[in-house]
Amino acid sequence: xxxxxxxxxxxxxxxxxxxxxxxxxxxxxxxxxxxxxxxxxxxxxxxxxxxxxxxxxxxxxxxxxxxxxxxxxxxxxxxxxxxxxxxxxxxxxxxxxxxxxxxxxxxxxxxxxxxxxxxxxxxxxxxxxxxxxxxxxxxxxxxxxxxxxxxxxxxxxxxxxxxxxxxxxxxxxxxxxxxxxxxxxxxxxxxxxxxxxxxxxxxxxxxxxxxxxxxxxxxxxxxxxxxxxxxxxxxxxxxxxxxxxxxxxxxxxxxxxxxxxxxxxxxxxxxxxxxxxxxxxxxxxxxxxxxxxxxxxxxxxxxxxxxxxxxxxxxxxxxxxxxxxxxxxxxxxxxxxxxxxxxxxxxxxxxxxxxxxxxxxxxxxxxxxxxxxxxxxxxxxxxxxxxxxxxxxxxxxxxxxxxxxxxxxxxxxxxxxxxxxxxxxxxxxxxxxxxxxxxxxxxxxxxxxxxxxxxxxxxxxxxxxxxxxxxxxxxxxxxxxxxxxxxxxxxxxxxxxxxxxxxxxxxxxxxxxxxxxxxxxxxxxxxxxxxxxxxxxxxxxxxxxxxxxxxxxxxxxxxxxxxxxxxxxxxxxxxxxx
Numbered sequence: 277x278x279x280x281x282x283x284x285x286x287x288x289x290x291x292x293x294x295x296x297x298x299x300x301x302x303x304x305x306x307x308x309x310x311x312x313x314x315x316x317x318x319x320x321x322x323x324x325x326x327x328x329x330x331x332x333x334x335x336x337x338x339x340x341x342x343x344x345x346x347x348x349x350x351x352x353x354x355x356x357x358x359x360x361x362x363x364x365x366x367x368x369x370x371x372x373x374x375x376x377x378x379x380x381x382x383x384x385x386x387x388x389x390x391x392x393x394x395x396x397x398x399x400x401x402x403x404x405x406x407x408x409x410x411x412x413x414x415x416x417x418x419x420x421x422x423x424x425x426x427x428x429x430x431x432x433x434x435x436x437x438x439x440x441x442x443x444x445x446x447x448x449x450x451x452x453x454x455x456x457x458x459x460x461x462x463x464x465x466x467x468x469x470x471x472x473x474x475x476x477x478x479x480x481x482x483x484x485x486x487x488x489x490x491x492x493x494x495x496x497x498x499x500x501x502x503x504x505x506x507x508x509x510x511x512x513x514x515x516x517x518x519x520x521x522x523x524x525x526x527x528x529x530x531x532x533x534x535x536x537x538x539x540x541x542x543x544x545x546x547x548x549x550x551x552x553x554x555x556x557x558x559x560x561x562x563x564x565x566x567x568x569x570x571x572x573x574x575x576x577x578x579x580x581x582x583x584x585x586x587x588x589x590x591x592x593x594x595x596x597x598x599x600x601x602x603x604x605x606x607x608x609x610x611x612x613x614x615x616x617x618x619x620x621x622x623x624x625x626x627x628x629x630x631x632x633x634x635x636x637x638x639x640x641x642x643x644x645x646x647x648x649x650x651x652x653x654x655x656x657x658x659x660x661x662x663x664x665x666x667x668x669x670x671x672x673x674x675x676x677x678x679x680x681x682x683x684x685x686x687x688x689x690x691x692x693x694x695x696x697x698x699x700x701x702x703x704x705x706x707x708x709x710x711x712x713x714x715x716x717x718x719x720x721x722x723x724x725x726x727x728x729x730x731x732x733x734x735x736x737x738x739x740x741x742x743x744x745x746x747x748x749x750x751x752x753x754x755x756x757x758x759x760x761x762x763x764x765x766x767x768x769x770x771x772x773x774x775x776x777x778x779x780x781x782x783x784x785x786x787x788x789x790x791x792x793x794x795x796x797x798x799x800x801x802x803x804x805x806x807x808x809x810x811x812x813x814x815x816x817x818x819x820x821x822x823x824x825x826x827x828x829x830x831x832x833x834x835x836x837x838x839x840x841x842x843x844x845x846x847x848x849x850x851x852x853x854x
Contacts, residue, residue: 441638
């Protein structure tokens with residue numbers, strides 16, 4: 277009974293502590309308590325189940341209890357350990373850890389993009405026919421540069437932070453293209469390599485793409501799912517825990533390319549990157565409005581002229597009326613001639629394809645505010661953006677943003693007195709506190725109940741071996757929990773003796789081919805305390821245990837020496853005496 281109360285009580289205290297702990301002082305205690313509970317339960321299960329007496333009915337409850345306990349630990353334990361390690365690192369290196377801890381907390385405070393900002397259940401993102409967008413101002417992604425010198429390079433132009441890209445356009449909707457494996461590399465791609473760390477929350481839908489500066493080269497987040505070309509999905513995790521990973525990118529704008537840059541041959545790329553809508557009226561409109569006016573010059577010059585047409589002759593607007601319910605792109609090019617960034621990016625991508633240049637549309641953020649004190653870029657909801665990307669041979673995907681420049685904020689260096697997050701933003705989301713769990717409460721309680729029931733069943737069903745006491749003895753009020761019993765059982769097992777329940781201590785000694793030297797002393801003490809009036813003496817029991825352990829060790833050493841000697845004789849071809 278004592279062995280079952282201890283783990284049940286420990287599990288209960290550990291779980292209650294996990295649910296209520298909110299600061300580091302409590303978390304370290306809870307984390308170590310959970311670990312000790314798991315080790316204690318495992319040792320209890322191993323020691324309480326003799327190998328010769330194991331039965332499936334006694335093993336199944338133990339396995340069930342251990343599985344539930346491990347699941348309970350994984351739900352709540354790792355976050356506490358991470359929190360404890362961060363606290364110690366902050367004490368050892370406060371000047372390095374303080375900004376990083378603030379940044380991790382900020383990424384959890386940041387809210388994931390609201391609404392269906394990825395695609396629908398069919399992995400398709402249709403262009404909206406009507407819009408009345410009202411973007412918020414909440415922070416969504418944080419990018420911390422490794423080198424402050426890279427900030428000056430990025431701030432010369434607008435910073436583009438890419439979440440995903442779509443390459444197939446049909447029936448006024450964008451969809452993903454099949455992933456190309458392996459991803460190509462471009463040693464001759466111009467521009468500096470930017471190394472950085474990304475912090476952002478997870479999307480409540482469970483679909484969170486890998487976010488990186490345009491021109492991703494490498495990332496430490498290897499456990500990603502290539503959902504499509506230009507789409508890497510991160511592993512799902514609770515919405516209260518933000519993502520944090522390192523990446524390296526080489527951003528490249530169309531303006532940075534030389535005039536002699538060439539595009540790839542059509543058969544070297546997926547057809548989706550060159551496909552146009554099967555609509556003759558649309559192609560005629562595209563040719564009249566744009567293509568006829570940028571038919572001469574190098575590829576770069578033609579693309580720049582097309583971009584200038586869209587930026588100068590079309591109006592940026594978050595409101596689209598489309599009263600006659602036209603195709604969204606036809607309405608943008610011919611009727612209202614206004615729309616948001618997705619319309620400009622789609623028109624630019626279609627015009628590039630009509631020129632024979634592979635293109636796609638990328639979604640993410642553009643702009644960002646840079647805070648020099650922490651080498652940090654902060655991207656907010658109002659900076660969510662879509663732009664076109666075009667493919668050039670030996671270079672890869674290049675930014676082609678046809679949205680009017682004044683409609684998209686430029687990347688800026690924040691003044692020293694400005695903070696990355698306002699006081700209201702830091703204090704608002706109390707429900708996303710560090711270390712909180714999104715697991716429903718009933719799941720954790722159910723796991724704890726199953727673990728306790730499984731442990732109790734194991735203790736009740738396991739074989740009970742009382743080799744040194746009469747199982748039918750009544751009135752003594754004593755249990756067989758003497759200190760010398762485990763080493764004596766080990767002595768018996770070494771000699772191949774497995775005492776049944778009804779054997780007494782003298783029966784065991786008689787069955788042993790070689791009783792221990794302290795056998796008589798052991799019998800005298802055992803019967804005097806078990807059936808006589810002599811009180812138990814823990815000190816003497818420990819002495820008897822040590823004597824048995826010493827004799828057992830000597831016996832094992834002798835057997836090991838004998839085996840080595842026999843092996844040496846056999847090796848030399850000498851038969852041992854019989």
